Amino acid sequence: MFKMYGFWRSAAAFRVRCALNLKSLAYEEIMIDLDAGEQNAPAYQAINPSMSVPALFVDDGAPLTQSIAILEYLEERHPTPALLPEDPRERARVRAIALLFAADHHPLIVPRIRRYLTEKLGVDTERRTDWIVHWFREGLVQAEARLKDDPATGRFCHGDRPTIADLCLISQVMGAKGFQVKIEEWPTIDRIARAILELDAVASAVPLRQPGAPASH
Amino acid sequence: MFKMYGFWRSAAAFRVRCALNLKSLAYEEIMIDLDAGEQNAPAYQAINPSMSVPALFVDDGAPLTQSIAILEYLEERHPTPALLPEDPRERARVRAIALLFAADHHPLIVPRIRRYLTEKLGVDTERRTDWIVHWFREGLVQAEARLKDDPATGRFCHGDRPTIADLCLISQVMGAKGFQVKIEEWPTIDRIARAILELDAVASAVPLRQPGAPASH
Numbered sequence: 001m002f003k004m005y006g007f008w009r010s011a012a013a014f015r016v017r018c019a020l021n022l023k024s025l026a027y028e029e030i031m032i033d034l035d036a037g038e039q040n041a042p043a044y045q046a047i048n049p050s051m052s053v054p055a056l057f058v059d060d061g062a063p064l065t066q067s068i069a070i071l072e073y074l075e076e077r078h079p080t081p082a083l084l085p086e087d088p089r090e091r092a093r094v095r096a097i098a099l100l101f102a103a104d105h106h107p108l109i110v111p112r113i114r115r116y117l118t119e120k121l122g123v124d125t126e127r128r129t130d131w132i133v134h135w136f137r138e139g140l141v142q143a144e145a146r147l148k149d150d151p152a153t154g155r156f157c158h159g160d161r162p163t164i165a166d167l168c169l170i171s172q173v174m175g176a177k178g179f180q181v182k183i184e185e186w187p188t189i190d191r192i193a194r195a196i197l198e199l200d201a202v203a204s205a206v207p208l209r210q211p212g213a214p215a216s217h
Numbered sequence: 218m219f220k221m222y223g224f225w226r227s228a229a230a231f232r233v234r235c236a237l238n239l240k241s242l243a244y245e246e247i248m249i250d251l252d253a254g255e256q257n258a259p260a261y262q263a264i265n266p267s268m269s270v271p272a273l274f275v276d277d278g279a280p281l282t283q284s285i286a287i288l289e290y291l292e293e294r295h296p297t298p299a300l301l302p303e304d305p306r307e308r309a310r311v312r313a314i315a316l317l318f319a320a321d322h323h324p325l326i327v328p329r330i331r332r333y334l335t336e337k338l339g340v341d342t343e344r345r346t347d348w349i350v351h352w353f354r355e356g357l358v359q360a361e362a363r364l365k366d367d368p369a370t371g372r373f374c375h376g377d378r379p380t381i382a383d384l385c386l387i388s389q390v391m392g393a394k395g396f397q398v399k400i401e402e403w404p405t406i407d408r409i410a411r412a413i414l415e416l417d418a419v420a421s422a423v424p425l426r427q428p429g430a431p432a433s434h
Contacts, residue, residue, distance in 0.1 A: 049362035050317060058306065062367075068285075068320065069312035076305040088293040089275065095286035100267060103285065103320035113325070116351070121340060134333070145266035150279075 002027035005047065005055040005063070007034045008210035009178075011106050011171035012067035013054040018167045019071050021201035023078045027056075031212050034111050052110070068102055071164045083164050094158045097146060097165035101172040105139030109175070129179065136176035143169065144186035153188065155195050162196060170196045174207055219244035222264065222272040222280070224251045225427035226395075228323050228388035229284035230271040235384045236288050238418035240295045244273075248429050251328050269327070285319055288381045300381050311375045314363060314382035318389040322356030326392070346396065353393035360386065361403035370405065372412050379413060387413045391424055 002020065006013030006029045013029070020027050032038045032053050039051045048055045048065050055063035056070050058077075064070045075083055084091050107113070109132045117123040117131060147153045157165035173183055173193045183190045196202050207213055219237065223230030223246045230246070237244050249255045249270050256268045265272045265282050272280035273287050275294075281287050292300055301308050324330070326349045334340040334348060364370045374382035390400055390410045400407045413419050424430055 045362075050321065050359045052321075058309075061306070064306075064309045064313065066313040066316040066320065068316055069309045072312055073305050073309040076308065088290050089278070089281075091293065092275075092281045092286050092290040095289055096281065096283040099283040099285055099320070103283065103316070104267065104269075104324050107321050107324050108330070112355075116348070120347070120351075121338065121344065123338060127338065130337070131333070134337075138329075142267045145262075 003057045004029050005032050005044070006030070006053045006210075007032055008213040009175075009207050010034065010053050011175050011207075012052070012102070014171045014174065014205055014207055015067045015102070015164075015167040016054045016056060016070050016074075017205035018170070018202050019074050019083060019164070021205055022081060022083065022162065022199070023074060025074070025078060029210075031210075033212070039111075051112075068098065068164070071098075071167070075164075081161070083162065083167070085158060085163065090152070090158065093152060094163045094165045097143065097157050098163075098168040100143055100146070101139055101168035104142075105135050106168075106172060106175075108135040133176075133179050133181060136172065136179060136181050139172055140176065140181070140183070140186050140189055144189050147192070148188040153192075156192055162199065162202075166192065166196050167202075169193065170202060178207075220274045221246050222249050222261070223247070223270045223427075224249050225430040226424050227251065227270050228392050228424075229269070229319070231388045231391065231422055231424055232284045232319070232381075232384040233271045233273060233287050233291075234422035235387070235419050236291050236300060236381070238422055239298060239300065239379065239416070240291060242291070242295060246427075248427075250429070256328075268329075285315065285381070288315075288384070292381075298378070300379065300384070302375060302380065307369070307375065310369060311380045311382045314360065314374050315380075315385040317360055317363070318356055318385035321359075322352050323385075323389060323392075325352040350393075350396050350398060353389065353396060353398050356389055357393065357398070357400070357403050357406055361406050364409070365405040370409075373409055379416065379419075383409065383413050384419075386410065387419060387423075395424075 004027050045051055050065060054067060055065050057063045064073055084094055117128050152158055154160040156162050157169060170193055221244050262268055267282060271284060272282050274280045281290055301311055334345050369375055371377040373379050374386060387410055
């Protein structure tokens with residue numbers, strides 16, 4: 001049984017929940033309320049100096065952090081079912097799509113950025129939402145351009161089996177939907193997102209199904 | 218001989234140059250002038266829809282993108298000398314440090330973000346510099362907290378041999394120095410950065426030694 005610090009809305013925690021579920025690894029998730037700033041409490045900082053989730057305990061040592069590093073660890077230690085292809089060239093393609101979402105775009109809209117926009121730059125709510133929507137859209141535009149005419153794209157981002165690229169795609173898609181972004185604008189992403197959500201392992205991991213999420217959806 | 222699209226100042230291209238040098242892999246780098254917006258030209262967009270560098274050609278197919286995906290590819294195809302430890306737990310630590318820089322902080326200060334701050338939010342030069350320096354400092358603060366008292370830290374971020382964590386650390390340190398951030402404030406990072414720069418493979422890859430860099434340094 002893994003123990004993990006997460007949060008219902010966190011895209012990074014969502015990716016890790018998906019991987020744990022896909023690999024049939026049991027876990028307990030302790031929610032750190034990012035809206036209430038619990039990640040900045042000294043007790044949590046001692047666990048993860050980056051003051052972010054997820055943090056996954058795998059032994060008696062310090063927890064693993066950074067969702068992509070955690071996904072790679074799970075893949076190495078629990079390789080079945082595989083979430084990366086075998087060929088290095090194909091693995092590079094999958095990782096590049098994953099990082100397009102997880103490195104290039106997701107970090108732009110996390111709580112600490114929103115706080116800086118409001119508190120240091122005096123950005124109002126409307127323009128802050130514009131910022132968030134802009135970067136969600138940019139990531140989706142770029143991913144659509146990569147995926148749409150590439151013969152390596154299949155039912156999922158890479159062929160017909162889910163990979164870490166799909167976990168990063170769906171986490172970003174769900175976040176964008178939370179800001180009323182219409183995913184239908186990008187037909188390849190929309191199609192892949194629907195395919196991923198058909199997997200029970202992913203459907204049960206979506207943010208709005210986690211403890212603490214708003215009940216209205 | 219690898220062919221790569223890069224830019225003298227790009228932290229991501231710098232990381233890849235370091236890895237190619239450390240692994241004694243010959244390459245030719247074609248500079249895409251990010252200041253002049255060459256990355257947004259249709260011809261380059263066709264090569265990399267993300268309109269960023271680096272892009273590394275490894276065969277007749279589309280180039281590899283995303284520096285972390287490229288580093289993982291080089292490690293898998295050219296494993297000697299290793300830039301990741303062997304143990305999955307240790308690999309996760311190295312990757313988490315690499316991503317702390319490459320995913321959590323570096324994407325916050327790249328040209329497209331600077332442009333948005335100026336053009337869409339009307340942020341003046343001084344406050345834009347404050348933004349850049351703030352996020353450089355945040356990354357260095359977090360990394361110092363992770364590294365300083367951890368027995369896994371050695372001459373480098375992980376033990377006494379360079380890893381991808383060090384390549385991400387030095388790329389962020391050199392970027393911060395370009396904004397007059399005093400690295401001495403974080404003694405562990407400062408010490409590791411000095412050790413990395415003693416490696417010829419890294420010293421020859423630093424931004425200011427590349428074609429197109431300002432000659433005044």
